[in-house]
Amino acid sequence: MKKIILLFLILTAFDLYAQEFTTRDSITIRLRSGNELSAIVVHNKGVPQPLPALVRYSIYASPQTDRYFNTLSSLRGYVGVTVYIRGKYLSTGEVKPFVNDATDAWDMIDWVSKQSWCNGKVGMYGASYLGFSQWAAVKKLHPALKTIVPQSAVGIGVDFPSHNNINMGYMLNWIHYATDKKLLDSASMAEFSDQKKWTRLFNSLHTSGKSFASLDKMEGRPSALFQEWLAHPSYDEYWAKFTPTSEEYAKLDIPVLTIAGYFDVDQSGAIHYFKKHNENNPGAKHYLVLGPYDHIGLQQLSMPEMVAGYKLDSAAIFKTYKLTFDWFDYILKNGPKPAMLKDRVNFQVMGENSWNHASTLADISRRHLKYFLRPEEEDGVYQLSQEVFKGTKTIKQKIDFHDRSDTISNKINTLILDNSLHIGKNSLVFETGKFEQAVKIAGSLDGELSFIINKKDMDLKIQLYEKLADGRYLKLNDDMLRASYSKDHSKRQLITPGVKTTVQLTGNTFFVSRKIAVGSKLVFVLGVPVEAGMEVNHGSGKQVSEETIEDAKEDLIVKWLPSSYINLTIT
Template sequence: MKKTIIILLLLIGFGATAQEFKTTDSLVIQLKSGNELTAIVTQNRALKMPLPAILRYSIYASIASDKFFNSVSCARGYVGVTVYVRGKYLSRQQADPFAHDAQDAWEVIDWVSKQPWCNGKVGMYGASYLGFSQWASVKSLHPALKTIVRQSAVGIGVDFPAHNNINLGYSLNWIHYTTDSRLLDNKTISEFSDQKKWNAVFNTLFTIGKSFASLDTLEGRPNGKFQEWLQHPAYDGYWEKLTPTPSEYAKLNIPILTIAGYFDVDQSGALDYLKKHYHNNKNTEHYLVLGPYDHLGLQNMAMSPTVGGYKLDSVAIFKIYKLTFDWFDYVLKGGQKPALLKNRINYEVMGANRWQHAPSLEKMDTKKQTSF
């Protein structure tokens, strides 16, 4: 496993051959509630002093890939930490997506910050669900959490499990993917990727004229979480309690970097968080990088040269991990702010092969046309 990680690090540009990483993958964090979470911690043996810790707070329990992501943090001079939400890996509870992450986050960050290998500073990053979990983590801001970097953040109640009041069919598939097993094993992954099966289920639903609420029964596994979500088609208190309130946004003064895409299914959620933060905290140091990227592309280590057959401009192709860790160096180590962040809003103009910069979303447009 160590050899595989070193090869991967070399492929993405880290000179890792001389580096030795120590990974502990079965640490159990006991919570005051009586529940427990599991942590994976990776350290660079050559760095003996306490270091800032980079935390990924995830529902996708995949030991091998999470060791790799931890090692990327180590290669940049940090301790890499992945913590799984309730019900994953060694946690004995039933997984309940989104429900308890805000409640548990403060204790997670407190535990990380007090370990002998941590210097008391914690940063967080990650995409999709891991983008949501960062916003859940700042509802009650722990003083050790100094920054978050969120890519393609799920806007719970905004763009998932419904978008513009239209229920998303894959939400049922996703529930099974994240809750049927404590780890993402081959069976769980293959079922999630079985488009032939799920397309057949959706086609049957459409042709027999049943309600969307019958989807889980039609699929053969009635699901309480799926039915619970359907009871909240609008953004109501059920969803609001999972992420910061206006008063919590107003007190959120740590530097934040958001990376989002024009073609991302979670773009509306990512921008919803940003807009709420801007609205409630006028002086926040919250930067946006927005470009022609989709959901999967934003989760890669580097941007793909094409998205859905569209060839990206050369300036739009960059290494996400490098921007992320350059940001961590800026906030956690007093380094230079990444050069791309010339203003709060930084966006690539498709076809023009250039980045533009604006102080707000409203100032992005330079021309307005009111008639045709």
């Protein structure tokens, strides 16, 4: 309801009542497969000539809200169209997230482009699942589709339903939210947002020591889709088939604008699409906008002033939908290119109140600050040193899988800027000295972590903070990865116990840009997650979702080697 009221106020500001709109919300699009997709179309009566159409291709059937989004498009000189995937609203067939979207997109776009109100040009936009559906739509590119604007795009098999091959309990909540009903009603929203219910469930599974695969049965509604997803822990053909192949990326020559955030759970997906497109098509007309935004903020009409306790620089705050519609004007109406797109990669430097620009991610900088994990500790804090430790001393860590005290109620705080450093009980803290001059970093956290363990696998939790001069902690990176998938997300490579193993951080962590202030310190937190709300990797080598506490058998013993280091890219 709050969203509806907000949109109502926005539309009023656009002088909504001075214009008339034709709204049709019971349209069905016949597909060659025999199925039908339902669509909502809003067209400005005051503009009789055919116009470009802007399509939102959605699993979230909320007609009242979607009519408002379509009206926004109409106010900017387009026809607004929302199309629901199979099984949602009036669309026929079974709801199968991700499965049929690419197959149906060509017919859907073909239908839109041939309507009397469309001039034959189609653009697509939207966030989260609606970001994914755009990438599905370009697998077989329809000539009428001229551009896409994926915001916070879900990277299927990359960051959802697992992140770096680690399954998260949220996936079950989302399955029920997105698939149980044809419409998103108040009851669906209430259950989805019922944190007490889901916290109890995740904590119960965690403390019981049962397998992650038993989560759906514990919840009371066994889910075939949940089990199907768990059966594919690698990024295999099951996931890859939903989005473009290398050959399809190579042929993708339409302009693309990707918008993503440093604190967005789907940043990995957005960067994955950007990299794949550019790797396979060096001439790709693909622009990237990155800033200090989270998943919710990226779906709002304007970037908020605060994100999880962190106040954004004024330069970071822009109207998301203005950029989106200005882009459509540029591509579909030969308008000027949006001013903030000064190069292909555009990123906001936190703390500097500015934007930087580069032609590629690799061109941001080739200089690094290299810090080794030094095995010298004082008051529970180890050193991050630019000099490698010469001795043979290691940092020893013991993980007791039977200790299930890290439940959701006492897990790491979600604030980005906080007065305390909230870490898990199985984490180590490393700290630099104070910076004597400001340093500007940009990019993903790079480096190598070398260790010896007594098991066949383990998961890693990696965090990077700036400890400000006033003692507060600013979270810059918060990520997880599975050691056995660190080299190749499509193939599990188990660890040989007792033998040195090296995990590459490159390509496994989030992008962030920040001006580290004079007097600040950098804090690196390295841990092994044994937490509620996610799989627990007991290291047996079995499929992790099937492991139980019985597979723990003995504690995990980790010896972190002093050759381990992290790299920070300096711009």
